[in-house]
Amino acid sequence: MKTIIEPFRIKMVEPIRMTTVEERRGFLEEAEHNLFLIAAENVIIDLLTDSGTAAMSDAQWAGIMRGDESYAGARSFYRFQEKVQEITGFTQVIPTHQGRAAERILFGLLGGPGRVIPSNTHFDTTRANIESQGSEAADLVIAAGLDPGSLYPFKGNMDVGRLEELIRRVGPGQIPVCMLTVTNNSGGGQPVSMDNIRRTREVLNRHGIPLFLDACRFAENAYFIKRRESGYGERSCKDIAREMFSCADGCTMSAKKDALVNIGGFLAMNDEELARRARNVLIVTEGFPTYGGLAGRDLEAIAQGLEEVLHEDYLAYRIRTAEYVGEKLEAAGVPFVKPPGGHAIYLDARAFAPHIPPREFPGQAIACALYVEGGVRSCEIGSVMFGRTDPQTGTHLAPPLELVRLAFPRRVYTQSHFDYVIEVILKVHAGRSSLRGMRITYEPPALRHFTARYGYR
Ligand code: P70
Numbered sequence: 001m002k003t004i005i006e007p008f009r010i011k012m013v014e015p016i017r018m019t020t021v022e023e024r025r026g027f028l029e030e031a032e033h034n035l036f037l038i039a040a041e042n043v044i045i046d047l048l049t050d051s052g053t054a055a056m057s058d059a060q061w062a063g064i065m066r067g068d069e070s071y072a073g074a075r076s077f078y079r080f081q082e083k084v085q086e087i088t089g090f091t092q093v094i095p096t097h098q099g100r101a102a103e104r105i106l107f108g109l110l111g112g113p114g115r116v117i118p119s120n121t122h123f124d125t126t127r128a129n130i131e132s133q134g135s136e137a138a139d140l141v142i143a144a145g146l147d148p149g150s151l152y153p154f155k156g157n158m159d160v161g162r163l164e165e166l167i168r169r170v171g172p173g174q175i176p177v178c179m180l181t182v183t184n185n186s187g188g189g190q191p192v193s194m195d196n197i198r199r200t201r202e203v204l205n206r207h208g209i210p211l212f213l214d215a216c217r218f219a220e221n222a223y224f225i226k227r228r229e230s231g232y233g234e235r236s237c238k239d240i241a242r243e244m245f246s247c248a249d250g251c252t253m254s255a256k257k258d259a260l261v262n263i264g265g266f267l268a269m270n271d272e273e274l275a276r277r278a279r280n281v282l283i284v285t286e287g288f289p290t291y292g293g294l295a296g297r298d299l300e301a302i303a304q305g306l307e308e309v310l311h312e313d314y315l316a317y318r319i320r321t322a323e324y325v326g327e328k329l330e331a332a333g334v335p336f337v338k339p340p341g342g343h344a345i346y347l348d349a350r351a352f353a354p355h356i357p358p359r360e361f362p363g364q365a366i367a368c369a370l371y372v373e374g375g376v377r378s379c380e381i382g383s384v385m386f387g388r389t390d391p392q393t394g395t396h397l398a399p400p401l402e403l404v405r406l407a408f409p410r411r412v413y414t415q416s417h418f419d420y421v422i423e424v425i426l427k428v429h430a431g432r433s434s435l436r437g438m439r440i441t442y443e444p445p446a447l448r449h450f451t452a453r454y455g456y457r
Contacts, residue, residue, distance in 0.1 A: 004320040007313040008411060011058070017041055024372050032453035033368055033438065035377050044375030045413065045421055050343045052098075052256035052263055053409035057308055060260065060301045067297025072288055076296035076303075083303040087238065087310075088215075088245040090268035092275035094282055095292030095299060099216060099254025100125040102267035105281045106212070106252060109274065110176035111135040118166055119179035119214070120145070120158045121186040124385055126179070126214060126252075128446050138166060145187045146400045148337045148348040153228040154193040156184030156221075158200045172207035179252075181214040182221035182244065186381060188403070189217070189322075189341020191224035194232065194240070197247045210249040210271070216257040218244060220342030223315040238310045250274075257343070260305030260410055264298050314411075318342070321408055321418065328422045334429045337403065347425070349382055349402040353435045358383045359396035360437025360457055363404045366428065369435055370404070374424030378406045384440075385449045 019027075019042055031037035040046060046053070056064075068074040081093045096102045103126050111117065111133030118138040122130065130137040140162045144152040158180060167175060180200060184190045204211050222240040226232050232240055245251065250269030255261050269275055279289045286293035294302075308314065319342060326340035335351035349356075349363035356362035363380035370376045382402035390397055406421065428435075442453040 004317055006411070006414060007311075007317050008057070016044055018044065019375055021372060024375055028368060028371055032441065032455070033364070034449075034452055034454060035367055035371060035379070036450050038371070038377065042375070043371075043377045045417055046377045047344075047406040047408065047421065048377045048379050050257060050407040050409055051254060052261075053412060054256075054260045054262065054305075055409070055411040056260060056262070056301060057304070057411075059308070060304045063300030063304045064297040067295060067300045069296045072290055074290055074296040074299070076299040077290040080299035080303045083306050084266060084268055087241055087306055088251060088268050089242060090245065090250055090270055092250075092269050092272060092278075094267040094275065094278055094289060095294050096265045096267060096282070096286055097293030098256060098263060099214075099252055099265040100129060101286055101293065102252040102254075102265050103129040105267055105278050105285075106177070106250075107133050107135065108281060109277055115174055115176055116166065116170050117177060117179060118158075118163055118175065120156055120181055120184050120192060122179065123181060123185045123214070124447060124449070126181075127386075132446070139186075140166065141184060141187055145184065145190060148188070148335065148346075148351070148401065151338055153191075153224075153339070154196060155190035156182065156187060156192040157196040158192070160196070160199050160203050163200065163203055167203070167207050167209070172209055175207075175209050177210050177212050178204055179212050179214050180248070181216075183217045183224070183342045185216070185343075186386070187401070188337035188346045189220075189343050190337075191221045191228070191342065193229050194225050194243060194247075195229065197244055201247045211247065212269075213245065213248045213251040214253075215245075215251040216254045217342055218251075218253075219258045219309040219315060220318065222310070223312075223319055224342065227319075236310075237312060237315055241310060255302045255305070257410075258306075258309045259302045260309050261298065261301045264294050264302045266292070266302075309410075318408075318410065321415075324415070325406075325418055325422060329425065332426050332429070334425060337401075344405045344407040346381065347378075347404040347406070349380075349404050352404075352429065353432055355433070356435060356437040358387065358398035358402055360439065361454070362435070362437070363402050364438050364454060365435045366404045366432075368438075369428045369431075370406075370424055373428050374420065376406070376421055376424045378404050380449065381405050384452065 113134035255264035322340035363382040386399035
């Protein structure tokens with residue numbers, strides 16, 4: 001059959017509260033135009049993030065009941081550790097309450113002033129955790145990864161030439177670790193090819209630099225490799241994921257994405273000495289090494305989720321969802337990052353609202369309009385999230401892309417929900433000439449998108 005269906009039945013539902021355009025206008029004003037500050041109850045379709053928003057399976061809920069809540073050596077920890085070892089091959093497994101806790105521990109140990117940590121593209125918290133250690137976060141994605149229209153199949157790839165150049169310029173001693181984000185979240189959820197992971201590895205090997213995967217969406221990346229890279233079509237996604245991890249020395253993981261749970265993460269690696277130091281930090285900030293800030297039940301749910309996320313029917317449905325939305329947007333001439341990513345559709349805000357310059361946050365203006373029009377909550381990934389003001393000249397330094405991400409919670413929304421989202425996007429696109437630029441009226445010192453306030457120009 002050609003129709004790819006949601007490969008699950010729904011046995012528990014959560015009602016959606018409907019609101020009117022007028023009501024939403026009021027809610028947005030109360031939130032000073034920051035969509036993070038809107039009560040979820042006042043959102044109809046919540047595509048703010050795919051993080052921690054998955055629906056768990058019956059088997060995961062059963063695992064929740066089985067959770068062993070012993071402080072030390074819980075049965076649930078051993079199940080979790082075994083599953084992470086099976087999929088990643090890494091011997092040292094350290095649970096954390098979410099991805100950024102793993103990042104903070106890793107960069108706390110390896111970062112420091114003068115150090116540079118390259119990646120294809122660091123996501124917001126990763127960059128913030130690197131910069132808070134006084135290190136520099138360098139984004140070295142290939143040129144196609146910054147071209148929303150390019151159909152290159154692996155737009156998340158690292159530019160290995162630029163990586164070599166960076167190593168030559170700053171010296172390998174200043175680069176304690178190199179990251180690869182799979183899939184590349186800031187660049188449109190685009191995958192990294194196995195060939196690119198290997199070539200990155202080879203360059204790093206020559207200089208004795210370890211490679212860590214930011215593995216949040218490793219299963220989606222594995223599925224893209226299966227579909228797009230020659231030689232992988234007949235391999236299982238689990239096998240492909242194992243091969244991806246086998247090229248790395250460790251990983252940070254937000255289990256809130258491809259482990260299909262609502263909270264959790266881990267840091268994993270082979271280096272026993274580094275892991276010993278990481279556990280010492282963990283005990284101070286997160287908890288004892290067999291729970292790391294999580295409940296035993298959370299560890300059970302992660303172990304089960306890691307198994308389920310690699311099911312091919314699930315991944316086929318998952319990737320098809322973004323493709324489906326992409327096809328409808330393409331037919332209507334709405335600009336977005338092509339080909340569609342694994343976990344989201346990213347509208348190209350520069351092309352969508354070319355009359356709004358980056359310093360007036362075109363992505364934020366579109367995100368606000370999507371909310372008012374249809375109660376759809378999305379997330380700006382552009383000048384709000386990654387833009388900076390030059391301290392010397394006061395001019396706006398724009399990131400390479402101005403995007404609005406509509407991220408898809410896993411196993412939560414059906415095809416008709418997405419048909420509704422498409423209708424809302426098309427309506428906002430039709431009225432795009434009336435979108436107005438915005439300005440920031442309050443901004444915190446770091447990660448400003450979460451708590452900033454805005455007004456219209
Ligand atoms: C997202 C969330 C989290 C993330 C990630 C990558 C590649 C590490 C982390 C941190 C964050 C977010 C953004 C906008 C709105 C809501 C939430 N990404 N690496 O949605 O993991 O959140 O568990 O600390 O994407 O992409 P964690």
